[in-house]
Amino acid sequence: MPFGRRKELPSHLWTQCPDCGEMLFNKQLARNMNVCPKCEHHFKIGARERIEMLVDKGSFEERDPLLAPGDPLGFTDTKGYPQRIEAARAKSGEQEAVITGSARIGGTPVELGVMDFEFIGGSMGSVVGEKLVRAAERALAERNPLVIVSASGGARMQEGTLALMQMAKVVAATARLGDAGIPYVSVLTDPTTGGVLASYGSLGDLVLAEPKALIGFSGARVTDQTIGERLPAGFQRAEFVRDHGFVDQVVPRSQLRDRIAFFVSALRPTAGEVRWSL
Amino acid sequence: MPFGRRKELPSHLWTQCPDCGEMLFNKQLARNMNVCPKCEHHFKIGARERIEMLVDKGSFEERDPLLAPGDPLGFTDTKGYPQRIEAARAKSGEQEAVITGSARIGGTPVELGVMDFEFIGGSMGSVVGEKLVRAAERALAERNPLVIVSASGGARMQEGTLALMQMAKVVAATARLGDAGIPYVSVLTDPTTGGVLASYGSLGDLVLAEPKALIGFSGARVTDQTIGERLPAGFQRAEFVRDHGFVDQVVPRSQLRDRIAFFVSALRPTAGEVRWSL
Amino acid sequence: MRDPIGTIRSGATALGLRRAAEDNGDLPADGLLIVDVSGISGRVSAWDAVKLARDLKRPHALDLIERVFDRFQELHGDRSFRDDPAVVGGIAHLDGHPVVVVGQQKGGSTEENIQRNFGMPHPEGYRKAIRLYRLAERFHLPLVTLIDTPGAYPGPEAEERGQAEAIAKSIETLTRLRTPVVAVVLGEGGSGGALALGVADVVLALENAIYSVISPEGCAAILWRSGTEAERAAKALKLAGPDLLALGIVDGLVPEPRGGAQNDHDATARSVKAAVVAQLDRLSPVPVTELLAGRYERFRRIGVFVEPETAPAAPRRTWWKRVLGR
Amino acid sequence: MRDPIGTIRSGATALGLRRAAEDNGDLPADGLLIVDVSGISGRVSAWDAVKLARDLKRPHALDLIERVFDRFQELHGDRSFRDDPAVVGGIAHLDGHPVVVVGQQKGGSTEENIQRNFGMPHPEGYRKAIRLYRLAERFHLPLVTLIDTPGAYPGPEAEERGQAEAIAKSIETLTRLRTPVVAVVLGEGGSGGALALGVADVVLALENAIYSVISPEGCAAILWRSGTEAERAAKALKLAGPDLLALGIVDGLVPEPRGGAQNDHDATARSVKAAVVAQLDRLSPVPVTELLAGRYERFRRIGVFVEPETAPAAPRRTWWKRVLGR
């Protein structure tokens, strides 16, 4: 399986693990779900690879694949927003920073959203908001669990306050699931920060995280600069965030599929009566 | 008005303020609601005095005045439980550690419970539990706000686990008020600790406290001995507890009546529609 | 439970108290549970029960979770401050049914006890419990709580972070939780810190468990002004299983293996599992409003008091005597 | 708001964007509010708006609460960790109606700003807000929120105590809160830390307030790699009142006295009061289910995107190109 798009990749054939320094053959790494076999460093992976890894084979039906951003602010910094979008598309091979669709995980039908950090840092603009809201609305209509795998630097500056509002827009939709007794599982991968963490990322009935994933509201650099103090060991890493009470489990990539399958099965929505059967 | 029963009272005619050392004439002190005119030290007062201070004149109708404890465990330490009860009655002039009844505060009908610290340290046994539950049930039936003024060392040891269970019994009743949109105001006076604070004392929609009242789960002495560390300044005092997030307001005794009147008026239960009138 | 003075005054063995246990409803009398206090023979002394309940080798929450449940997935954190190791909980299967389980966790060794803070939760432990209660409620999963604590931690940080509020809120949440709840006292049921997990539709206790308003040592220190009178205090407090059953505090006792649960964790787990499954079989079809009404009534009726039809008013002192404190 | 590509690409002044404001429903057009962006004359530059919004002398939450409401009783604490001075709230009367008001509180002086942490809440500030939202809901009192913050505090303790979770939960609570909510951006609406108070049935802003996904300085540092380009970033971010109105972020602008709110706190308060009272008069009779549906729709439709009926699939790279990251 083609697990593999990675920032850290310095060569055609091999990669040095940034954690333990081990030299790893790319094929070997891909076969190991892009986890370092020596130190368990979890390399970043793309949304398509993630979906292949999580869902029952052949069960994924993508939704809204063509939804594309506008340029509501006419935003230009060193280049225009439309040019940034084009570059992100070329780089990632995706239309936007989230892929959504319907699938099965361990036999349970779910609605799925998976973010791709390579698309402008997994930033959340109007399209991410709209696609995730539609996924949540499908979950509500079908009474299927919702699973969102986040990887994001936060809201997309180029859409200004419209991007900020996507936090409320998506949360309004996931909150409806809660009231209807439909489970929402949030999976935080490296990195999940800013507006994504400060909205739907933190609000799963269950919040899972990959080992050592960076998880924080402000980037550690921002925090460090703002405060000028030394940060505690493991600051903003998944294990740290779990020990501080915000993550239910840190789940190694190899176990993530089975773990989600168990949870969406155990929390399967019922019609209000007490669940006393499998 | 006869404000006045006080532990600290060393003489027939005058009292030395334990905080500022000022010598105060008892009559002067009583006229000032038993608050030191110099340093605002709030002397402990009995339940009857408290009721007179809080309710609209002549509006208090006592309920269940004769409810009396049994001796379910046949409890005897250095003396028997029935003898302790007799002694407490003689000392306090009350039948039990709480007085309950219906009254008006600033014109709003309320159900009221006021604890008396002089009755075995305001300890909560079956009678305290039963009287408060009946008050809460009346509040629910009449859709009247409930006001409980606590002063207690906690559950009454001489009733064993039955006393412990009164925490659940009273909370079960106040929780029903919450679901029905009927306000419950908890007033914490010096001291409120142990099982009373760890149940209905902490659960008011609004939690008010008198200045410098001792408020804590474990007595400061217990904490100190258990841990062997020095405690922070103001530890377990009303202002400290407010700054740590558990008390809405520290209200001087002179303002308590008006403050409660305002709150029970503002939070007056409605039949579910939005409250957009006085 | 209202009784004429005479009956009450005769103490714990009075008819009124035994009746409380009999009143506790339709527990299946199929031998899984001890529900009749008169049927207990050879009961250990209160102090021996205290020692058994505190035995380091006794099965603690995770020992039982491992044996009673399948596929336990522990969930961490209170979503506001910290993951408290003194409280464990998660989703598991029980006899093929998904449930939420929450328990206080003591250690089996000194080292583990330090990590688990000797099973004494901080406020964040209770807040984790509340979060898991709400998870059970949202997905209509039955809740099983396992009680085993000397009490809530009394340290200054726990006070600062609202130990009392956390316990109170935990109790409040359970009183209105819209799903079946079964509580089992495994070992020590220490005061409010235990009750925070103990408001349930059915409250069970292992045969040698204790449940008390205060530790015998604490009680002795206050009432006898001597820590060495703990044994006497334990007896006076009526904190052992048979007393709790007689008083209506627990609805049934789960039999322990010969000599105590510490001798056979597997057998203990089988008893606990049979008892809890039987109760959930019974509770699961009950409509939630009836469940809540029943839970309210269960606690509503606990307490012993006298309510004379007429009685002389208490002697009132004149105001000046009261002012002068005499 | 779906539009053909051409319309969208034409930017902020496009018809599609102006329509959003017109869509925002039946705000009374009685002159209390500016609801039509085309009616704004002589608007200040984005950077001047930033400076006005941050003016130390601008009326802050308590300045307005004192003038807009009567009998304000401040309520303290989050019931779990601390009372955060950067968030104030309580019960008050508004035009003779009891309401709950919650706001972010900046200082009017350096000293007060240090005490108020410059209006940057810690997680416990948001948790206090949530508690007060729930109080409003329980007693069916309308909720008024006052937004004025550079952003949530980014310090390590705030991270440890769950700044992101607190903001998320605050947003979530408001999306489903069963009572009318009116939000007013008083000065700085700084990112998620502002939005935590900003999910409302009606969102208003003072004329010179700003509301932004990131501070102009932060944006400049990231995109222009230069802190001195903040002025340019402010303009690009479309963070000023008229832009927000055009984008449908706010439903109306509250006019400020000549030169800005800092010149006349009393007059500013009169405008705010008139605007909020008018909105609550309108919202209070609406049944709660309709209110929630309307609130959902209000945020549901925010966003600008293109949805082609048919479009060419994106070029897919072969798997080995993707593995090799090229």
Ligand SMILES: [Zn+2]
């Ligand atoms: Zn490695």
Ligand SMILES: [Zn+2]
């Ligand atoms: Zn004094």
